[in-house]
Amino acid sequence: MAPSPKEIRRRGLMLVLSSPSGAGKTTISRKLLERDSGITMSVSVTTRPMRPGEVPEVDYYFVDMPRFEQMVEAGELLEHARVFGNCYGTPREKVENALKAGRDVLFDIDWQGTQQLAENARTDLVSIFVLPPSGEELERRLHTRAQDSAEVIAGRMAKASDEISHWAEYDYVIVNNDVEKSVASVQAILNAERLKRTRQVGLSEFVKSVQAAL
Template sequence: MRPAKAEARRGLLIILSSPSGAGKTTLARRLLSSDPAISFSVSATTRPPRPGEVDGREYHFVSPERFREMVADGLLLEHAEVFGHLYGSPRAPVEAAIAEGRDILFDVDWQGGQQIRQSPLGQDAVSIFILPPSMAELDRRLRARGQDSAEVIAARMARAMAEASHWAEYDYVLVNRDLDTSMASIRTIIAAERLRRRRQPWLADFVRDLEREFDARALS
């Protein structure tokens, strides 16, 4: 009888979205460091690197001209403009990972999440939206970064409610009151989604083998 191989499952597209400052980047980093089966989808962007960011690690930093070429050539799974900069997810590495049973994590906004869910790979996606515990806490987190001007923080706060209005489009919604609790919930979601029947392509052959074994025993 054919053994049930864990590597035979299809991979997951794990979409993690939230308003800026709600904690998705921290949660994404924790998930990646704790689960070697998950890889990060490194997006392309036209924004300049922030201090400490490395090309090819946090983002692929490209020119606006190169980004538009990638869009025109169909090389991006999703793309969007956020605060005047372009962001997008390269398609080819994602398609290869899913076919090989590897999970890919996307740290994207609601526009990117929507495009992924509506793409041919949407059936492989599981989407999780992270909400802040309050607007006051969101404001505090944004200011604590020390990276943005007061004007940029005000713009991010204004955008936060617009982004939060898309919560109902997601499979799961978590209020990030505590990082450890939120992390435990995300791990539970991923464990359950990996076991969905449609992600176990080996099961049909396994059940046919069971039927053949049953028929052979009945005839013996």
């Protein structure tokens, strides 16, 4: 029996959103997850303290430094980085299982982590860098969310220029001047990337069957 279109499966992809703190990637990620049931958030491991309202194993896997170092040594992380004195990493097994099952995984990581993902799994990676509309607006957003002290905000602003300098390493770049438009742009990118020929498992066999019937 000839293969049917239903037998064409899709390998999942890794969608990365990166930006300096305050540019809006977390808000964009949340709205994307609410609107697209086909993508799930990658839950990172971190050594930083839990913030008010965060839930273990939902927001992060919270571990101490010895356990984190053990995971790095054992190759259990797809990527890992130190950011503002804390360590973050992506558990390898959960992501790889999701991709094989045709599920997409969303990452909220920085340029260091994105570089490592590109080295380990470039064909599965789709990367987007989110820019703020201005430096002044970035600082305003950091103050408005009221999560960090003035000292921490100053540190994030100082770090922002270095983070932004890596924008050209990403597949796509969007300026987050309007959250709804930014989410729509990310959805358009995701939809197009899902249709890429290289992600269609079984497509070659289907095409051969069509040709054979001609």
